[in-house]
Amino acid sequence: MIPKWQEFLQALEVHFAPSYYEDPRGSLFKLTQKGSVQDYLNEFERLAKHIVGLPTTFLLSNFISGCTLDIHCEVQELQPQTLTQVATLAKLQKDKLKD
Numbered sequence: 001m002i003p004k005w006q007e008f009l010q011a012l013e014v015h016f017a018p019s020y021y022e023d024p025r026g027s028l029f030k031l032t033q034k035g036s037v038q039d040y041l042n043e044f045e046r047l048a049k050h051i052v053g054l055p056t057t058f059l060l061s062n063f064i065s066g067c068t069l070d071i072h073c074e075v076q077e078l079q080p081q082t083l084t085q086v087a088t089l090a091k092l093q094k095d096k097l098k099d
Contacts, residue, residue, distance in 0.1 A: 024050040032066045037090045040066065045083075060086055070097055 028047040033040040044063055048054075063086050064076050074093045080086045 024048075028062065033068050033071070037067075037071070037087065037094050041087045056082070059083060063087075
């Protein structure tokens with residue numbers, strides 16, 4: 001049986017939208033890197049997809065500021081323009097620090 005369009009939309013919203021008790025914007029603003037860059041990126045993207053209307057520059061700045069200090073300074077200096085660039089540079093910097 002194919003559900004009605006409205007039922008389908010409600011099911012999508014229930015599955016993907018944050019609950020009324022979640023605050024993805026507040027959580028995103030407080031998020032900092034505690035583990036790997038990939039783990040940080042995954043959580044950042046999970047929260048960011050629930051927030052509409054934030055400018056890309058704000059998201060980039062927020063991501064960079066949440067990185068560990070050794071990564072933060074290096075990545076910020078390179079002035080990446082996309083979240084993909086930021087994440088790639090952060091991973092490269094982390095690898096560089098390992099060596």
